Amino acid sequence: MNKTRILLIFCLLLSSFAAVSAQVQYKLIATKKTSTAEKEINEAADAGFRFDGVSGGKTAFGGAEVVIIMSKPANADSRGRYRYKLLATSRTSTMQKELQQAGDNGFEYCGQTVYESAFGGDEVVVILEKDVDAKIRKFEYKLLATSKTSTMQKEISQAGDANFEFVGLTTGKTALGGNELVVILRREIVSR
Numbered sequence: 001m002n003k004t005r006i007l008l009i010f011c012l013l014l015s016s017f018a019a020v021s022a023q024v025q026y027k028l029i030a031t032k033k034t035s036t037a038e039k040e041i042n043e044a045a046d047a048g049f050r051f052d053g054v055s056g057g058k059t060a061f062g063g064a065e066v067v068i069i070m071s072k073p074a075n076a077d078s079r080g081r082y083r084y085k086l087l088a089t090s091r092t093s094t095m096q097k098e099l100q101q102a103g104d105n106g107f108e109y110c111g112q113t114v115y116e117s118a119f120g121g122d123e124v125v126v127i128l129e130k131d132v133d134a135k136i137r138k139f140e141y142k143l144l145a146t147s148k149t150s151t152m153q154k155e156i157s158q159a160g161d162a163n164f165e166f167v168g169l170t171t172g173k174t175a176l177g178g179n180e181l182v183v184i185l186r187r188e189i190v191s192r
Helices: 002-021 034-046 092-104 149-161
Strands: 024-031 050-059 063-073 082-089 108-116 122-131 138-146 165-174 178-189
Touching (some): 024 034, 034 050, 034 082, 063 108, 092 138, 108 138, 108 165, 122 165, 138 149, 149 178
Antiparallel strands (some): 165 178
16 A cells, blocks of 8 residues: 555656646747847747747737747757748848848748738748757758749649758738749758
8 A cells, every 4th residue: 555655656746747847938029020020039049949930910909010939848958059030021032032041051941921011011021940059951942932823833843843842831912923822942952
């Protein structure tokens, strides 16, 4: 009987320890300015938080905002090991160029959304992440934008044949194309 009680107490202690260690802290960042968002993401990353998700849209009291969720396991190292880059533009050619610059510097795609900017018009917002403790992996990014789904089918098939992997999709207005599907693909650049 005594051994049973000890075993029961031991099991209860283990389960309570597991519950405590499974806790997660969350941080919500909501802002109208994308430049502010990147600064706040990196401040949270310095405190050990990591990107989880992004959405653009109208919030009840803030109006048009970029909303970002970050998380950190309760027992995680508080030292930040991730850096973030937020790209925002209404021009797909600019986004392609900025994505590639980030890919050349080892940043990996995390998420994207469409956001009504403070300057008017919609912008595609892309968030990229870099693990500063890991070996740098470089990526070639390909951004496809078209208003026709049949054209997109053809273009993503061609990209797939060239070893690009799909990473994200949004729909929204861009500066030149009106309502467009915006697809981002990537492939790792392997050094020889």
